[in-house]
Amino acid sequence: MPEGPAVQRMFSGIASRYDFANRILSLGLCVGWRNRLITSVVAAQPKVVADLATGSGDVVFALKQSLPADCVITGYDFCEPMLELGRARAKKENLTLEFKQGDCMALPIPDRSVDVVTVAYGVRNFEDRAKGLGELRRVLRPEGTLFILEFSQPDRWFAPFHFIHVRCILPVLAGLLTGDFGAYKYLGTSIAGFPDADGLEAELKAVGFAKVSHKRMLFGTVALHQAQA
Numbered sequence: 001m002p003e004g005p006a007v008q009r010m011f012s013g014i015a016s017r018y019d020f021a022n023r024i025l026s027l028g029l030c031v032g033w034r035n036r037l038i039t040s041v042v043a044a045q046p047k048v049v050a051d052l053a054t055g056s057g058d059v060v061f062a063l064k065q066s067l068p069a070d071c072v073i074t075g076y077d078f079c080e081p082m083l084e085l086g087r088a089r090a091k092k093e094n095l096t097l098e099f100k101q102g103d104c105m106a107l108p109i110p111d112r113s114v115d116v117v118t119v120a121y122g123v124r125n126f127e128d129r130a131k132g133l134g135e136l137r138r139v140l141r142p143e144g145t146l147f148i149l150e151f152s153q154p155d156r157w158f159a160p161f162h163f164i165h166v167r168c169i170l171p172v173l174a175g176l177l178t179g180d181f182g183a184y185k186y187l188g189t190s191i192a193g194f195p196d197a198d199g200l201e202a203e204l205k206a207v208g209f210a211k212v213s214h215k216r217m218l219f220g221t222v223a224l225h226q227a228q229a
């Protein structure tokens with residue numbers, strides 16, 4: 001698993017170009033995947049939501065549009081330049097949203113205080129996945145729900161295309177778009193090394209989540225996980 005300070009430095013370096021590169025690299029598909037996450041969160045009818053590894057807050061802003069006005073939504077990340085982008089956008093759009101420093105290895109959130117935790121493309125970067133997943137479970141209310149949107153391992157027939165995309169095409173294209181070839185080489189490596197959806201479910205169960213399920217998208221390259229204690 002990657003080292004936390006290295007991940008922090010890497011995301012600080014690409015923060016200003018992150019959203020733009022994301023849209024291009026996923027051919028806009030990331031918007032549809034995120035919408036699946038938002039629809040699931042809305043169905044859970046939360047009053048308090050924590051979006052962890054929030055980055056520049058894409059999920060937070062989409063949730064704000066879809067949830068009732070009295071729902072408290074907070075974005076947490078350990079990368080200050082990413083949080084600054086979220087705060088600037090909230091100010092520009094005149095939205096009451098908080099973006100706070102928070103490392104998923106030791107979250108500044110009280111036990112059992114959150115109805116829904118969301119993490120989009122963050123778990124893959126955790127330095128210690130068991131510790132991080134344990135933190136997500138700690139902050140959730142007993143009847144709360146965790147949603148993880150993350151890259152996953154595709155169907156066998158699609159695997160060669162996926163491999164070429166994430167290991168060869170993606171790092172070069174992303175390097176050209178952002179000027180940071182190293183960061184996107186890491187992206188390919190981290191996607192390839194991440195467990196498949198059943199593997200992540202097993203890890204969620206190991207930290208105490210009892211009810212787990214997932215939906216695979218685009219031949220399994222991305223998965224939306226749902227877990228309750």
Ligand SMILES: C[S@@+](CC[C@H](N)C(=O)[O-])C[C@H]1O[C@@H](n2cnc3c(N)ncnc32)[C@H](O)[C@@H]1O
Nearest residue numbers: 011053054055077078079103104120121122125
């Ligand atoms: C690929 S970005 C995803 C951002 C956002 N969730 C999205 O959907 O666009 C990953 C983010 O996870 C953050 N991150 C990685 N490990 C973290 C940790 N241990 N605690 C908090 N944030 C973390 C990084 O700083 C980065 O902003």
